[in-house]
Amino acid sequence: MGSPASVPGTVETSPTGISSLGDAFRAMVRNGPANVAVRDGHRELTYRELDLASDRIAASLRANGAVKGQLVGVVIDRSTHTPAALLGVLKAGCAYVPLDPAYPERRLRHVVQDCGLEIVVSGAQAVQGCGLDALRVIDPTAGDDAGEPPAVEIGADDPAYVIYTSGSTGQPKGCVVSHGNVLALMHSTLPLFDLSTADRWTLFHSAAFDFSVWELWGALLTGATAVCVPAETARAPEEFLELLRRERVTVLSQVPSAFRALCRISGENDRDLSLRYVVFGGESLDLDVAGEFVRRTAPRAPVLVNMYGITETTVHATIKFLTEEDLDGKGVASIGVPLPHVAITLRDRAMRPVRVGETGEMYIAGAGVAQGYLNRPELTAERFLTLDPQDAPRRFYRTGDLGRMTESGELEYLGRNDQQVKVRGFRIEPGEIETALREHPAVRDAAVIAHESDRGTMLLAHVVHRDAEPGRPAEAVLRRHLAERLPAHMVPRRFLFLPELPLTLSGKLDRAALRSLAGPSGNGRR
Structure with a gap:
């Protein structure tokens, strides 16, 4: 008989003295104000310029009646305006609700109604195209004056964003994630990588997909550059591959299906890529595809990293740096071990801990666990539970994902215990x-x-x-x-x-x- 399949982790939160994402960003501004923070195909902003642009948006929000804790919609195509808008909302003491302009009007209207949105940061044309013209619109491109940044005290428990995921009852549900949740993820994760201000991260995913949180703040909280990938380029592997070369991208985040499409059109000149890390998440990773890419890019192959997580536990909860031995294997990659700021336990249907080698449902605790579902107290109570492990009672998120712990202490993902599926990284x-x-x-x-x-x-x-x-x-x-x-x-x-x-x-x-x-x-x- 093995021991109980539970990995406690070492729960950490954020660096001392920093309780908000705005404060963490300002520290990077002080460290390198002239470094390029974000760029797209048309322009780039330094850390100082991004700081001023987001201050202007924050001041405009407050002048238009936004108050601390209010939810504010953001409807912007992927560009340098996106980080400015998200930062501006956070500096105003509000939480952002991403509204993807590609989503149908009916779904966007549901989110607006569910959140009680009154204000949206967006260009007027984008709002009209989404049918949200009744909202007060803050244009992130208007005006040249920075405006006086609002003096708002923001704590780790204050909401940072609400991202909507598919709902089994026919309506999407909004997950409320705090500043402390995101800071804990970054403080726990980024030191595991060899990162510097010279790195260039892709902003590949829509802000309505939580992988974007890891991409944006991973870049901005290490003083690196975030490279915006237009939506049309993200859907065209040939164009995206060219962007990776042209922009000398070093850190790429991908769901495995998107990476598979990229691998189909790449070839021997993959050695020209500047990639240092490729981070996977959202789906099971095929080792054959990953191994072939490494062989093609040798001897300058990037480090491949497999991560597992969900919106309710703030993007990532486990990590696995793939080795040559892993890539020589067959099947699906291990999802590794819990990140330092979370703990994972595996339980059977009666919620009893299972042993090593046995299949169980994954329950996740720690600083990454979100606050719950917006306006859904019954569902929050059903999925966010207080359990009594051996050490002390703690709040766990019941994932619905099945896993098994190996003798080596790593976790294997074994699918769902319900009908939920993942397609291209989206939970459906x-x-x-x-x-x-x-x-x-x-x-x-x-x-x-x-x-x-x-x-x-x-x-x-x-x-x-x-x-x-x-x-x-x-x-x-x-x-x-x-x-x-x-x-x-x-x-x-x-x-x-x-x-x-x-x-x-x-x-x-x-x-x-x-x-x-x-x-x-x-x-x-x-």
């Missing part, structure tokens, strides 16, 4: 898509599953049309219907039309039967 509740499908008058029932294909994980929708309708609804019609309600990453790639959904003997949906219907090719066509 199939129930939210199914609810949207059933809203179409021609759809009687629907079920959505994740299916593995040769191009990675994809969503496959099984649809039962109403008997009263002549024939079945066209796939294009359902796509348009979903695109009006859901982000693009939640629209299934394939649709399969059935007379009835398969059920088990107990009358429940038979998801195993659905997976067999998709067939080995993964194309989902019938």
Whole structure:
């Protein structure tokens, strides 16, 4: 019998005297005011210039009635204005709510209503395009005067942002993350890397995806440069590869599916890349793909780092620096060991600790655990629990992820204990898509599953049309219907039309039967 599968970690918070992200950023301004903080294809800002730009936005927010603790929307394409807007909101004592302009208007309106947003930082044109023109708009590009920065005392427990994730009940839910949560992540994680002010990090992900938190603050709290990747470039591997070369990027964060697409079009001249680290998260990492990239880029291959985490535990909770021995193996990479600021325990269905080598659900405690879900006290109580481990009662987040601890003390990710799936790093509740499908008058029932294909994980929708309708609804019609309600990453790639959904003997949906219907090719066509 092994010992209980629990990794306590050493919980740390933030450097002494720094309780807010604004204070941490100002320390970097003092250390290197002339260093380039952020750049895009059109302009760049030094740390001093970014400090002044964010002060101007903070002053404008306060002048427009924003108060400490208020939620403020941010709708900006990835550019030098993005860090200025996010910093400005935080310096005003507010918390930012990222609103991706690519999301459908219906979803954005739900977030605005759920948060009670009254103010948004954005260009007027972007707001109109999102249908949010009723909000008071602060234009981050307006005016040249810095304005007097507001004197707001901000503590570690004050909210920094609210990011929305997919919800099983048909509506997304907002997770509230504090300044202290983010500072704990950075204070715990960044010393594990060999970083300097000479590094150049990509801002590859939308601010509505929590990987952006690691990218932005990883760069700004080490005095490095954040290189903005336009959304259209992020979707075009050839253009993105060229950007990596042109901008001499040294730190790249990727979900494995995006990295797989990048590897398909790269070649022998990968040795021209300046990459020092490639950090993975959001999905299981295929060791074959990672190993091939390292072999192609040798002898200047970057260090590959596999990390695991979720929005509710502030981006990252574990880390694994991959070795040559790891990359020579097959299958999926280990997710490593807990970061110093968190603790992870594995429990069975009765919430009893499991032993080494046994499968259990991962519960995460420590300084990374978020405050909870906005306006959802019942769901918060269900997922954020106080457990009584051997040392003392602590607050844990129940992840729903299954794992196993090896004899070496590392964790292996084994999937979900519910229907939640991950596609391109996004957490998706199939129930939210199914609810949207059933809203179409021609759809009687629907079920959505994740299916593995040769191009990675994809969503496959099984649809039962109403008997009263002549024939079945066209796939294009359902796509348009979903695109009006859901982000693009939640629209299934394939649709399969059935007379009835398969059920088990107990009358429940038979998801195993659905997976067999998709067939080995993964194309989902019938």
